Amino acid sequence: MSKGLPKRSEDYSGWYNELVKKADLAENSAVKGCMVIKPYGFAIWEKMQQQLDQMFKETGHENAYFPLFVPKNLFEAEEKNAEGFAKECAVVTHYRLKNDPETKGKLIVDPEAKLEEELVVRPTSEAVIWNTYKNWIQSYRDLPILVNQWANVVRWEMRTRIFLRTAEFLWQEGHTAHATRQEAMDETTQMLDIYAQFAEEYMGVSVVQGIKTENERFAGAEETFCIEAMMQDGKALQAGTSHFLGQNFAKAFDVKFSNSEGKLDHVWGTSWGVSTRLMGALIMAHSDDDGLILPPKLAPIQVVIVPIFKGEEQLDIINEKVSEFIPLLKEQGISVKYDNRTTHKPGWKFAQYEMKGVPIRLAIGPKDLENGTIEMARRDTKEKQTISFEEISSIIPSLLDEMQDSIYQKSLNFRMDNSTKIDDYEEFKKQIEKGGFVYAHWDGSGETEEKIKTETKATIRCIPIDGENEEGKCIYTGKPSSKRVIFAKAY
Template sequence: MSSNHGIPSRSENYGEWYNQLVLKADLADHSAVRGCMVIKPHGYALWELMQRALDDLFKETGHVNAYFPLFIPKSFFEKEAEHVEGFAKECAVVTHHRLKPNPNGPGLIPDPEAKLTEELIVRPTSETIIWNTYKDWIQSYRDLPLLINQWANVVRWELRTKLFLRTAEFLWQEGHTAHATHEEAEQEALTILHECYGRFVEEWMAVPVIKGVKSENEKFAGADHTYTMEAMTQDLRAIQAGTSHHLGQAFAKAFDVKFVNKENQLDYVYATSWGVSTRLVGTLIMAHSDDKGLVCPPKLAPIQVVIVPMGRDEETRERTFGASDTLAAELKKLGLRVKVDKREKESPGFKYNYWELRGVPVRVEVGPRDLDSGTVIVARRDTGEKTTLPLGDVTAHVAGLMDEIQKSLFQRALEMREANTKRVDTWEEFESTFAGEGGAGFVLAHWDGTTETEKAISEQTKATIRCIPLTALDPSDDQPGVCVKSGKPSARRVLFAKSY
């Protein structure tokens, strides 16, 4: 399919469609630093809206923000065995604190006299440095719970990167909470999953998710168990949209964080951690966008309405610009984010493509002939639908469209997911479902609960267990059965897919 928007179509090449969309919609750019991206103003504005909404949800549920060091002493890293196993292979290591002129040639070298006695790791996640700090903050049950979140950058040295989805440095938030009991920590991990992440992804991003528990094999390095939300991309893969970990007492034990409980006994503190990242921007793009470019749910669109006034001569432009400014002022009064595109050298067609590519949910075309009859044209980005409306009705109509588009995007994504979710009971069907190169939707199948079988399945099909759903999509999913691979007993169906 040819396009005036300068990106390949999804059917042509989904991977390149995504890459080009991110670049051409001014969301992000590659940088000179291997694996690190530049988040461009339009992409960052989207991330800022995400941050604001998430931050409000965290605060509503009693959390506060703080900030912990970028660097983690190597020895901290070594204290929690599973954790170090998970992160040591892909971390940035700081070894010196000064450069000096190269005595044997041009340029600078790390100064051997400024070698650190202990290497510092650029945080891939902050459990270790935070639990080392909590040790000083927690003595008694009266110091608990600690409900702290941090907005930060982290570094994981990924070898194969993709803008937003997998980058060596990314931006995220990481919550780290401390509790007196296992039950309280469990409640916290679930509150984050349901009240913060779940609400955000479904209500703001308009992306339906399946919530569940990760298998032992897929859980966070150091966690007791991990909750996850899994979304579906348009190429029918799974994408993890956020995780919330019940860490048990592992980090408290590694960092010796004990407290006096209500029974006046010493006990280790219970912990959770949870995070979502700029990866959500990639998830949003994958969920809704089309061959014309970004489709952005109105709640997160940096520009919600673009007004394009027309006119080839000064006199006409004076009229259309005036009408556009008036309309923009009315829409802004309703709290909408509005832009009037007054560029004179670009044609209307160029501007339509330009803002479609950048995902503006609603476009208003203000042309001289329409103005003569007291009307303008309102175009929806998601459906392409165009409506001619009397000027007096535009504000209310556009405001209503925000809600309508938000809901309609969610509905469309939900229908896509439902149309591409199936139950599979034989290994033959399972294998053939995942035989192609690309994504193959969600498969609910029985699994015997062992890591051995899980690994065998993923080696043969590239499909992995995305989660053990918390709530059955269909009541029958919770019925016992036999493992699709081993034939051994299984308590319930779990969710398989190829994933990003």
């Protein structure tokens, strides 16, 4: 492994690509557009999953699993949804291979094994799930249905990037069905809140909650809510979406129920998801030129201990000393790794664990044994301090909390510092070039949105939910507007 990363300031995307590899998170596979998530990267994803899963269950959701394949006739049932995804679908057309009669040892697709009904590899599961819900729902007593699935999906993207946009990715998709519009809308916003809470409290990433414009809305939804995060290069990253589906899918799949008055009505739906893209957000939001910076709550290893020693006798003494306080940390639910391998030098280990973003490093050597101390270094600020053995079990947990908070504050400050209100189009163009979120007035038309996008590459990330109503003029057309929206270049 070669040393060092490209500098963020010189080559941001090169920095990201190298970091993903050097921190052992993931790598490109032999399959076009598909990644291999390596154990260390997957451990972070598992921590995210566990936390999200818990939050879903606390709000009454259950996990289930639906098929990977969607028969084409089901897929096309909801027209807008089908149209929106059609261009990026992988399609199974045959079910058998056979030996190539012309070249020994090669296989060909057996032309006689053509499927009568092609199967679409799910780019999202609304179709197959709503087709199933049809059988599950007869009465208002069957509602609500609150189901989530953890799955993989495939979207045949033209241009891929590890974690941010891959042809196959892992995600969760919640699909709920409700008796009333209000209840479905409440579900939609509840899940958006959960995503925002997860991003901020666990990932330490500050986000804006908002509503997508019609152009950016999920195909088949009546309204799409999202959380938008800002990366260190000032670009936006959509970190999660929650869709109010109205009765669109219920109508497309004929999902009706009798209400308490005995009248038939279509059910109301929502769907919501976050994906392995969150890994990309986590990496890009916090890390520096020395490697990954992980928020303690999602770090697979929270504390690493590195012994510094000459000879086996010294190592034995350190081993013994360390074994005294490791249980005190583990008791408190802290994950600790003691790396007393003799195959690598301390300096090498320091650099490695910095690359991998381990929040706290403890180093203990002969000097410390003499003084009854240990050197404690925090990854985010690189600060080191010497503490006594007695203090370890009390200082570490509070430092982890402090780091979690400080990482979030830094992200929040960064977003604030790079958010500007602008009312002049020329100035707008300059600011978009610089990066960050630009709050500007917009006349509400898709046409204007499209023109601004063509001229500046900026898209409307969202109409912020907590934005104040404020009279103004559209930055492009000068037409009246009642609220600012967020423009930014996005991943």
